[in-house]
Amino acid sequence: MSIPGPRSIALMHRREAVVPRGLSHATPIFVERAQGAEIWDVDGNRYLDFAGGIGVQNLGHRPRAVVQAISEQLDKYLHTSINVLPYEPYVELAERLCAITPGTFAKKALFINSGAEAVENAVKIARSYTKRPAIIAFTYSFHGRTLLTMTLTGKAQPYRAGFGPMAPEVYHLPYPNPYRDPLGDQANYGEVAADRLLELFRTEVPADQVAAVIVEPVAGEGGFIIPPDDFLPRLRAITERHGILLIADEIQTGFGRTGTLFASEHSGIEPDLMTVAKSLAGGLPLAAVVGRSHIMDAPHLGGLGGTYAGNPLALVAGIAVVKSFQEDPGILMRAREIGDIVHERFQEFKRRYPIIGDARGIGPMAALELVESGDAANPSGRAGALVSQYAFEHGLILMRAGMESHVIRTLMPIVMTNAELHEGLDILDHALLDASRQL
Numbered sequence: 001m002s003i004p005g006p007r008s009i010a011l012m013h014r015r016e017a018v019v020p021r022g023l024s025h026a027t028p029i030f031v032e033r034a035q036g037a038e039i040w041d042v043d044g045n046r047y048l049d050f051a052g053g054i055g056v057q058n059l060g061h062r063p064r065a066v067v068q069a070i071s072e073q074l075d076k077y078l079h080t081s082i083n084v085l086p087y088e089p090y091v092e093l094a095e096r097l098c099a100i101t102p103g104t105f106a107k108k109a110l111f112i113n114s115g116a117e118a119v120e121n122a123v124k125i126a127r128s129y130t131k132r133p134a135i136i137a138f139t140y141s142f143h144g145r146t147l148l149t150m151t152l153t154g155k156a157q158p159y160r161a162g163f164g165p166m167a168p169e170v171y172h173l174p175y176p177n178p179y180r181d182p183l184g185d186q187a188n189y190g191e192v193a194a195d196r197l198l199e200l201f202r203t204e205v206p207a208d209q210v211a212a213v214i215v216e217p218v219a220g221e222g223g224f225i226i227p228p229d230d231f232l233p234r235l236r237a238i239t240e241r242h243g244i245l246l247i248a249d250e251i252q253t254g255f256g257r258t259g260t261l262f263a264s265e266h267s268g269i270e271p272d273l274m275t276v277a278k279s280l281a282g283g284l285p286l287a288a289v290v291g292r293s294h295i296m297d298a299p300h301l302g303g304l305g306g307t308y309a310g311n312p313l314a315l316v317a318g319i320a321v322v323k324s325f326q327e328d329p330g331i332l333m334r335a336r337e338i339g340d341i342v343h344e345r346f347q348e349f350k351r352r353y354p355i356i357g358d359a360r361g362i363g364p365m366a367a368l369e370l371v372e373s374g375d376a377a378n379p380s381g382r383a384g385a386l387v388s389q390y391a392f393e394h395g396l397i398l399m400r401a402g403m404e405s406h407v408i409r410t411l412m413p414i415v416m417t418n419a420e421l422h423e424g425l426d427i428l429d430h431a432l433l434d435a436s437r438q439l
């Protein structure tokens with residue numbers, strides 16, 4: 001059967017009539033059902049999933065514990081609003097999140113509905129605590145699509161273009177990019193990159209006006225860019241010295257994506273505030289800000305919340321996810337095994353295909369940066385488009401990232417079997433061969 005099949009095509013016509021074009025789809029097929037690392041479309045085609053709903057399905061589609069927790073909750077209550085009538089799952093998930101996030105200090109957690117809302121709230125909390133206005137973010141970053149989070153985002157197309165004016169008091173620093181920055185080979189490159197903050201204090205905004213620096217430990221949408229090991233510790237030291245809060249945005253990197261529960265663990269930093277979402281609740285919309293208790297308590301009574309903030313169904317799903325990680329260390333071991341297999345295959349692809357400028361990864365968060373004939377200066381969005389098109393036409397759902405959408409990234413469930421993983425990687429191999437021939 002051809003992909004997309006007739007049912008998907010018909011649905012796409014209906015969609016075009018009533019849904020705005022600004023909402024993009026990585027693939028033009030409509031899903032019928034999904035389980036584990038597999039998806040079936042409305043025409044009966046099967047796909048392997050290397051996208052996981054943009055990093056939401058780290059535990060696979062419909063993990064048994066999550067489905068069971070939701071089913072049980074369905075028979076109790078669906079919504080009372082936490083601002084009206086509280087419920088135990090909110091407290092239990094807060095306890096669990098505070099226990100598993102980096103840092104042994106006292107913490108508190110706030111639940112909201114989306115990653116963007118988590119970032120918004122982290123900024124509100126940081127401003128309330130420090131009584132300072134400015135926020136420093138990074139180029140290549142993605143923090144969401146609301147006015148403030150799009151302002152923080154360091155990727156103009158498609159996230160900011162045409163939506164200005166942006167929110168005030170947001171400044172950007174270059175995110176370290178070892179592959180692209182001419183200084184990237186320098187031994188202390190991470191420190192050099194973090195020290196650019198000191199220059200920003202001199203030229204753009206004095207340190208005593210800065211509430212927080214927000215950083216992704218690995219840049220997700222920006223192209224799965226892995227900063228050097230010395231970058232985050234240096235950033236932590238500078239922020240601490242100036243009374244500036246460090247917010248780690250672990251929305252894409254959390255819950256095993258980099259082989260550890262949180263990516264901050266690789267560098268040993270303890271952020272003051274952390275934002276989490278995506279794989280937190282196995283497919284239900286839930287996000288959180290977790291941080292030092294005295295900072296989280298800065299906003300006044302009634303200053304935080306939202307009608308759906310911490311929906312009971314999403315919370316019990318989150319408890320099931322966090323419990324799974326707490327009780328089964330095999331999940332993170334499997335994440336690292338998957339990472340090892342992917343890196344080995346990616347290195348082999350790089351040797352064979354000159355369109356791959358860089359193959360990198362940290363655990364199962366891996367990427368192939370595609371360029372024009374091995375020329376690092378020329379990112380190839382066309383190669384990215386050809387590879388992902390071939391992949392989905394042959395049964396593999398892939399996502400791209402990077403400024404030119406030229407980076408193939410892996411966000412597969414970390415419960416994938418070796419057979420499924422190699423099946424997907426074989427399709428990717430053929431996709432790279434096909435794109436190389438066409439370019």
Ligand SMILES: Cc1ncc(COP(=O)(O)O)c(C=O)c1O
Nearest residue numbers: 114115116142143144220251252
């Ligand atoms: C690092 C990061 N921050 C924030 C967000 C925004 O999350 P949401 O789409 O749930 O608003 C994302 C989403 O991709 C993300 O990757």
